[in-house]
Amino acid sequence: MLLIPCPYCGERPEIEFSYGGEAHVVRAPANATDAEWTAFLYQRSNARGSYAERWRHAHGCGRFFNARRNTVTDFFEQTYKIGEVPA
Amino acid sequence: MTQTYRLATGGLIDRSRTVPFTFDGKAMTGHAGDTLASALLANGVHLVGRSFKYHRPRGIVSAGAEEPNALVGVGRDEGHYTPNLRATQVELYHGLRAESQNRMPSLERDVGSITDRLWRFFPAGFYYKTFMWPKGAWTKFFEPRIRAIAGLGRSPAAPDAARYAQIYAHCDVLVIGAGPAGLSAALTAAETGARVIICDEQAQFGGALLAEPGKSAWLAEQRARLAGFANITMLPRTIAFGYFPHNMIGLAQDLTDHQGEASDDAPRGRLWQVRARQVITATGAIERPLVFPDNDRPGIMLADAARTYVERYAVKPGNRAVVFTAHDDAYRAAVSLHRAGVAIAAIVDLRESPAGPGLDAARTAGLPVRTHATIIGTEGNLRVAAVSVATIGETKSERIACDLVLMSGGFTPSVHLFSQSRGKLAFDPALDAFIPGTPAEPTIAAGAAAGCQSLEAAIASGRAAGLSATGQAVAAPVAETGAAGFLGEVPHGRDPASVRAFVDFQNDVTAKDITLALSEGFRSIEHVKRYTTTGMATDQGKTSNMNALGIVSKSLGVAIPSIGTTTFRMPYTPIPFGYFAGYARGELVEPVRETPIHAWAAEHGAVFEDVSLWKRARYFPRGAETMHDAVARECAAVRAGVGLFDASTLGKIEITGPDAAEFLNRMYVNAWTKLKPGRLRYGILLREDGFIIDDGVVGRIADDRFHVTTTTGGAARVLNMMEDYLQTEFTDLKVWLTSTTEQYAVIAVQGPRARAVIAPLVEDADISAAAMPHMSVVECRVAGVPARLFRVSFTGELGFEINVPADYGRAVWEAVAQAGQAHGIVPYGTETMHVLRAEKGYIIVGQETDGTATPDDVGLTWAIGKAKPDFVGKRALARTALASQTDRKQLVGLLTADPAEVLEEGAHLVADPAQAVPMTMLGHVTSSYWSAALNRSIALAMVRNGRARIGQTLHVPLPGRSVAVTLTDPVFYDPEGARLDG
């Protein structure tokens, strides 16, 4: 079972967390074109390797945060707070 | 039987304690310290099973976890029965009852062995080839028969009666395996003060040294030192079965199995989940069998296992042995058996010119050695009786009578756990074996598991691992020369098509099967494995994988590192399911949520239904009422008088803060800014794709405070979605979200007499029709308890929902029930609630909607705040594809031609029931009930372009007939809504 470092609480086992999809997907505005809206709603990079993701410490502090996880090894590379720029 | 093969002296068994047991009903005895396997051998029993596919007689091959043949079912009754246990790991206890497997009627006379004579018809991949014709014959004819013949143990016929415990633990260093390397590693690490856990699958620590009488003093000293460290936790009888990410190791600890027929009060076993800073795998090595013709007869066993039976268990595994080897270690076994009184008829060595101390000792003892020789066949039915020995490359053979054959192809390091940790294996050409290479976790292999050959090297390697695991400098490893042994099928000069040389004993895979797979074009070892099933039995190929690789390597002329190896999976050995279930059985499988009014409902005869984790009262039958009768009575009571309903399971979220209204504006489709404190509004929540995900009534308690309700099943999902937007998208808003689902009991009082019932109980509020209209909320006291009183209806009648603190829920409920008696109040359940809301055309999210319904699809366009610049899902509702779609499914009502016909929910609707199959479906029934108020059936449906079809007739095709239905407006009862204003 993975240990995930919550930026607020520190390392906790993965069962405390829930997944939130790809990170840094900017919500398209109400006047977006169909193509822009489709890109926002459906299109994800689905990267092999380092992947930016949203996670929530659902059974802990309840906070959403961003992370980079390697989808090949499953291991987390870093986690950071919403709004922070990763190192 | 007496223990004819027990030696008079030696071993670690306690001769003063005689232990009776039965095997297939036959009474025998062993001694304390025996395994079931050693006790059977002490009684001269080698034949312990029939093989998986050919039902060949099989005997004990090993003395440990790698045992492929000696699988037994153990237990006093079906509730304590465990199949497929390796007899080599079952500790003998008083009264143990064991039975052999996969035989009918008995081991000695087994009707399934007919498949052995037909073996030519069961080649590799025979499942795929032989039985696929005619169509359907596999599932109807072949599979049931093959399943009856092929197989291992049987499942117990009763639920597991034992209890299981579970525990989490943390440590600095977890040492897996308590042989010489593991003991040294644990002691070295513990000296630094590190918290150490050391586990071993055996009852005693010592590993291979338990079979080395000459090392008993050293072992005793190490054990004594271990006991002196308070920072060492010792876990004997504990199998490390799984290596999970970030050094989480799964351990299964036997607590009472070895104690005999123990009481179920004490747990049978304990599952450990250990998070270790460093793991040291000191898991030893497994001896490889040699692959020669008919190498599977009972009495043919691994050389080191035979030595272990002599030295540790004081058992002679036979009277006259032939030793077949490609490794020096077998000479040690030969000398050991010779000293124990076993005649060594011959030592047959595949190597041309072996040399070394083992060989010298054997020659000194006068044992006959034949080098550059091989075994080309064996004889014997239920026990090996002779072998044929030939010089390699020659056809002339010598027949040697024997009742025991020892074999050694060298040793394979146990890299299972390291491999599970996703560490990369490295091929050591000197050893002809894979050893741990680049790790993926903080893990270190030590001892024989790392390729060490000698005891000195293993101890040094353990010490180095202990130092390294605690961050200390490590000296250079002890240099030693390895000895490879042999991989693959031995040379035997016979027609390869006519002999069977077994590679995987447990799955009955021969060398020929593997070469056949290669000749049919399989190249990847993963494909060969699946096609032949080699290495896919419960032992995961512990004794067979390397020989299979050797055959592939030689056949294809490709070096083993280029072929690669298969992936090891957890568990290392099978673990009973009970370990994983732990406490989560029966009522503890998942939480049960009960409302504060649950006990009252139970006392009043409610029939409950499961709604997500909640128990909800479905109806309250009186006397002999059926559900239909009870629901009709409850419905009539609400429509004519007054009913009482427990709505406490509704999800509730308190939204507060200066931007609370704006937050709701952005989340829900509705406009909230102008909603005045004290008023309610029906809210609809979409996902970004524009489809309805939840709904509920929202009350504005104050300018900066909303009381939001959600569906029962959607509460957690909605709160998570709100938190997501609040934390990551609408971060400019000052809003706080609090789940209050369990803080409030919700008591719905519905019906024309609802106000009359509660009025005497209400203080601090005017609830008259003029002062408190439909869709309003007041804070007041009800029955003396602070309450949020909603005037709201999910029935179409005058209605109130009383929200009170959960602890007061039952008291207020009883006060309302008491006050309602004069008005004939009737408690009703969810079934009646469903009928009443369906009569009004009110949707249930998840019943009428299926995750692809927009507000317009279910007739709720009116709820959308069209002037709002944005809300979740707004843009999706405006997308071109949606706007241009003219045949979306829309909510309609259905009335059957025959009013007594109640449709099946989920039934399909078609225009012409006579059309050919597959018919063109126009929609489906989402809700269907008997309506007491209308004295006929009603249904709701989602139908393509349904609103334009109102008035038309469609058909519900059923087996042998169809039902005509007329499409109507979904509101069947009181379409003007006059009753809401009562």
Ligand SMILES: [Zn+2]
């Ligand atoms: Zn946290």
